Amino acid sequence: MDKSLNKVLKLGIFIIVGTILFIAGVYFIGEKQNMFGNTYNIYAVFNNINGLKPGNNVRYSGINVGTVKEIVMVSDTVIVVKIAIVKEITKHIKTDAKCAITSDGLVGSMIINILPGHKSEMNIAKGDTIRSFTRIRTEEMLQTLSVTNENAALLTGELLAITKEISAGKGIVGSMLKDTLLTKDLREIVHHLKITSKASSSTINQLNKILTSIDKKDNLVGMLRDTSVANKVKNIITNVEKSSRELDKVIDHLDLTIHNANQTITNVKDGKGAINYLSNDPSLVTKIDQTIGHLDSTVIQINNAGEKLNENLEALKNTWLLRKYFKNQEKEKEGN
Amino acid sequence: MYLYVTTSGLNSFFIETGELANFALRFFKEVFKRPFEFKEFLRQCYNMGNRSLLLVGVTGFIIGLVFTLQSRPKMIELGAVAWLPSMVSISIIREIGPIITALICAGRIGSGIGAELGAMRVTEQIDAMDVSGTNPFKFLVVTRILATTLMIPILVIMSDAVALFGSFLIENFKGDVSFTLYFDEVFRALTYSDLIPSTIKTFFFGFAIGLVGCYKGYYCKHGTAGVGLTANAAVVEASMVVFIIDFASVLITDIFYSI
Amino acid sequence: MINSEVRKKMVIIKDLVKSYGEHRVLNGFNMELYEGETLVIMGKSGSGKSVMIKCLIGLESHDSGTITIMNKNLDKMDADTLNEIRTEVGFLFQGSALYDSMSVRENLEFPLRRHIGKFGELDDATPLVMEALESVGLPQTIELMPEELSGGMKRRIALARTLILKPKIILYDEPTTGLDPITSKEIVLLMKSIQDKYKTSSIVITHDVDCARFIADRMILLIDGINYITGTFAELSKSDDPKVSAFFKT
Structure with missing residues (x-):
């Protein structure tokens, strides 16, 4: 009887320990989940x-x-x-x-x-x-990154095409790089501009001389009192001044344009990507076209201006008021 | 000839399954009938529970040790050694603890029942019981099946606990993980969807082991030699049924816990 | 013989047929057991003696025929009535069939569990157990386990277990098999003394001629599945029928 009681006791302990372990497991899991x-x-x-x-x-x-x-x-x-x-x-x-x-x-x-x-x-x-x-989760980041990658791939592909085109001499930048004639033309334009500006500056010098001589000569003072003559002279002088000012401006522009062109060329030579890329921009091409057109017209204008100046001077010579002065000058030249 | 062998094999398989189902049905009919053989039930509980504890405990402990030792290098390689407690606990609670314990119990308890009832059958002890007015099915079968059904879950819980403790020892020796930290990690990783289904299935394991053992023993034939065969068949069939139940339980758990 | 006509019939078996598959073991077996007599049924091994006795106690179901025990038809019994009948019928199994996992005391107490009604409320069965053990001469073995007992002692304990319910009918299935002649003799003597003491009716199944000679009031030879011949030991042993005389040649 004692023996079987002992067994029942042990069985009880066994069951209770098992149950407690299970309940403890349930409790701890629940506790971790705040149940x-x-x-x-x-x-x-x-x-x-x-x-x-x-x-x-x-x-x-x-x-x-x-x-x-x-x-x-x-x-x-x-x-x-x-x-x-x-x-x-x-x-x-x-x-x-x-x-x-x-x-x-x-x-x-x-x-x-x-x-x-x-x-x-x-x-x-x-x-x-x-x-x-x-x-932003990693996945999304990766997604964005992949889009960026795709774009980069596209970009490099296009850049490759552009550089190929440029090296093949297509487009303005390409032709600038490759077309020797164009650069020659540009140089010539600049050269002509230089000559023209020199000529105009000497003309102005001469004008200055004339004016000072007009100031000095007493005989002319009376004549200058004649308002119409004076006005005419004034007009002529303002025209000359205007012309020279315009010329100055043109020269300034030219300087800038040349500088820009130089920079563009060097950049292109250096292979700076952005400009290569931008050279595809048709508006830029037209702008450069326009600039060159402007340059041409400017040169023409300058030529015109020089011609007009010559005409003005001729007209001045023929004016009876100044005829004597010019004759005297010629005489002086001959005398010399 | 070949066809005959196959069909007869298949037939005997179906017959066996049918008889087993019948046996289970008889169990459910008898289990609610009075009187309940409480003393015999307790005796069986003691035999199956307490007497299996050492075996199950040692096995569980070793499984915990070995499992942790084996996974540790790989986890270190992955830089996930901090996850070892959660990994070990989930595998032990969900699968290793229940299945190892059930297989050991199929070996120890299933064969024990098969041999005992088989011997009782061939020496006419079961008939003697019948004659002396005690329903041997109630006295022998119902008590044993109930005992396995209730004891194996407890054994599994104890085995789980001991296995986790074994795993903790390795972590403590090799990784300087404290008791509190280890079990904090363990219980953080576990959810009721790990513990409850795996506990429920152990009841079925226990039922299957008891049922197959009793069925084999109760209908033991061919004298004393048959007892050995019976014990053997009880282990083999009980283990197989345990695996089938395990598979089914995983499927069912999947249905209930998949959101 | 005239005497037996007025005596009460405890067991009547009529046209009992039992087959295992194609093999017909009992083929119309008839038998009557009178109150207080010891009926010995002899037959070769496998002749269906054990089957017959198991049919009688309801351990095996028979195919056709009727079995009546104390005026109750076995076929029409529900489980409760069957159990009631079984209280009145003791069965000594061939191999003793002691419960290995229980002590002698528990073995003897076992039949009492279900039949407490017969003795009223039963708190302590020890007096009954001791009485049964004393009647087989082994009161000292009460706390032993069956594995500690010899074959003869087991047989006696089994007999004590059968006796503890004080049955009116005792069925002995090969009571002396597997025992040495001296122990067999002891068992047979014990059976005889119990018979005298409790006035039980007994059916003894055996192929042991010495046992039969000593104990039998009446004998039936079971040959070819039928009750081949009935008579006292003296009558049968003198028979000229070769099938019968084969049993008595030594």
Whole structure:
């Protein structure tokens, strides 16, 4: 009888130990999921939960404070996540806290991360909904990166085509690089401009001399009192001044244009990508065309201006008032 | 000839299955009938539970040790050694603990029941019981099946616990992981979907082991030589049924827990 | 013989047929057991003696024929009535069939569990157990396990277990098989003394001629599945029928 009682006792111990182990397991698993103890339910709304599951952890400043209880899809873009939060923690979470779904480690399960708010004084209460934001996840980053890569591939492909075209001598930049005639023309233009400007400057010098001589000669003073003559002379002088000013401007422009052209050429020679790329821009081509056209017209204008100046001077010679002066000059020349 | 052998083999398989189902049906009919053989039930519980504890405990402990030792190098290679407790705990709770314990119990308890009942059958002890007015099915079969059904889950839980402890020892020696940290990791990794289905299935394991053992023993034939065959067949069939139940339980669990 | 006509019939078997597959073991067996007599049924091994006796106690079902035990038809019995009948009928198994996992005491207490009604409320069965053990002469073995007992002792304990319910009919299935002649003799003597003491009716199945000679009031030879011949030991042993005389040649 004692023996069988002993056995029953041992059996009892065996069963109780087994049951306690099981209950302990159940309890600890439940505790980790915050199934027992005081919890509050709060809500968060997402449009993508990235594979979050009920039972996933919720962290606040890195501490496990709760678990995901329930996930309900309200509409095609609104997913409400019910979160059980340990009651004691709620007094530390302000109403302007934000939450995001992140992954626990590189390949870990998903978690909800609550980031502390700063401005609000109010604590969250039972049933509150906290704001959420979507963090860029690795996948999305990779997706963006792949788009960038595709674009880069396209770009390099096109650049390759452009450089090929340029080296083949197509387009303005290409022709600048390859077409020796064009550069020669440009040089000639510049050369002509230089000559023209020299000529005009000497003309102006001569004009100055004439004017000073007019000032000096007494006989002319009376004549100058004649207003019509004076006006004419004035006009002529203003015309000359205008012409010279225009010439100055033209020369300035020319300088700039040449400088620009030089730079362009050097850049192209250096192979700076952007310009090569930009050379495809048709507007630029037309601009360069226009510039060259302008240059041409400017040169023509300058020539015209020089001609007009010559004419003016001729007219001045023929004016009876100044005839004597010119004759005297010729005489002086002969005398010399 | 070949066809004959195959069909007769197949037939005997179906007949066996049918008889086993009949036997199970009879069990359910008898289990609710009074009187309940409580003393014999306790005796069987003691024999199956307490007496298997050492074997199951040692096996579980070694499984825990070996499993952790084997996985450790690979986990270190992957840089995921911190996940070892969660990995080990999920594998032990979900599969290794229940299946190893069930197989050991199929070996120890299943063969024990088969041999005991077989011997009782061939020495007419079962007939003697019948004659002396005790329903041998209730006295021998119902108590044993109930005992295995209830004891094997407890054995599995203990085996799980011991295996986790073994795993902890390795982690503690090799990785300086504290008891608190280890079991914190373990329980963090586990969910009810790991523990509950695997516990439920152990009841079925226990039922199957008891049922097959009793069925084989109760209908033992061919004298004393038949007892050995019976014990052998009980182990083989019980193990097979355990695997089938395991497979079915995984399928069912999958249906219930897949969201 | 005239005497037996007025005596109460405890067991009547009529046209009992039992087959195992194609093999017909019993082919219309008839038998009657009177109150207080010891009926010995002899037959060769495999002649269906054991089958017949198991049909009688309901351990095997028969194909056709009727079995009546104490005016109750076995075929029409439900499980409860069968159990009731079984209280009145003791069965000594061929190999003793002691429960290996139980002590002698538990073995003897076992039949009492279900038949408590017969003795009223039963808190402690020890007096009954001791009485049964004393009647087989082994009271000292009460706390032993069956594996600690010799074959003859086992047989006696088994007999004690049969006696503990004080049955009106005892069926002996080969009571002396597997025992040495001296032990066999002891068992037979014990059977005889029990017969005298409890006034039971007995059916003894055996192929042991010495046993039959000593114990039999009446004998039936079971040959070819039928009750081939009935008579006292003296009558049968003098028979000229070669099938019968084959049993008595040594």
